[in-house]
Amino acid sequence: MKTYRIATIPGDGIGKEVIPAGRRIMQELAAQDGLRFEFQDFDWGGDYYRKHGVMMPADGLDALRDQDAILFGSAGDPHIADHITLWGLRLKICQGFDQYANVRPTRILPGIDAPLKRCTPEQLNWVIVRENSEGEYSGVGGRVHQGHPIEAATDVSIMTRAGVERILRFAFKLAQSRPRKLLTVITKSNAQRHAMVMWDEIALQVSREFPDVTWDKELVDAATARMVNRPASLDTIVATNLHADILSDLAAALAGSLGIAPTGNIDPERRYPSMFEPIHGSAFDIMGKGLANPVGTFWSVVMLLEHLGETQAAARLMQAIESVTADPQLHTGDLGGSATTGQVTEAVCAKLAALAPAKAA
Helix, strand or coil: CCEEEEEEEEECCCHHHHHHHHHHHHHHHHHHHCCEEEEEECCCCHHHHHHHCCCCCCCHHHHHCCCCEEEEEECCCCCCCHHHHHHHHHHHHHHHCCCCEEEEEEECCCCCCCCCCCCCCCCCEEEEEEECCCEEEEEEEEEECCCCCCCEEEEEEECCHHHHHHHHHHHHHHHHHCCCCEEEEEECCCCCCCHHHHHHHHHHHHHCCCCCCEEEEEEHHHHHHHHHHCHHHCCEEEECHHHHHHHHHHHHHHCCCHHHCEEEEECCCCCCCEEEEECCCCCHHHCCCCCCCCHHHHHHHHHHHHHHCCHHHHHHHHHHHHHHHCCHHHCCHHHCCCCCHHHHHHHHHHHHHHHCCCCCC
């Protein structure tokens, strides 16, 4: 029996509620499927910062390096500047482990009243691929003359041919693996006429390797309207770090709630552990009230299991999730219901037990 080493980093806010719920789900799966997980919890985040002056220790990556995967909650604290919480924890892990492919599936789950009333679940079934290592989040720039009228600040977007080629090739391969074999490449190359023009040129070059994939280009502003007005025209989407960050939140909202949306920060070459997380953020306004929707975390666990090759367990968990979302009595407040984090978690566990494979006599 293979043992998987899983690092859990609840982080801040409701991450401290949904990550234990995700761990509970994985323990339920382990009991039923003959899997074995060894969890190691890391208390990094805002509380750690208040004690130590950093979001995670300097040697934190070394502590994570031998893990098989990371389950992450959220980074964000109303009493700490956002750039400190993001760069000090989540981005430090993503960039330190070169998790250059951020993958965010979006679809309307059973029982959820999505804002797009004219859209069927079959018409909104997307996966957004976000370049996750450079671009607008390269961290290059600075500030001078702070506090004076001549103060200036720069943030420089850095795109390399190697970085663009590898994320576009990843996206084309992903599109190729999906039934529709359809990819939309999103930039803003009409206004940003250097790096994003290079992105477009490389997309054309890479596309020649995938003659069976139908692809088109879209400017990011037009893409927002297309997601609302013509959702069925999209399937796999690839965009720069900032653009895909924004578009994936729109996608989650169109599918019903940010509370249900998962993501994977992937190192496709598997040199380092990949990290899986819900996209909803720390949501301090509902922290500690049992109101957080754990579905985004559970779906992230599905992605984690798929990444580990445990496809049967992943499929059964997804079936359990869909069975629970189909029941309006088990909707949390973000979906218009009154169920608690614990009630949704126990319902998914119960469904997993009902779906468990029969044990040999």
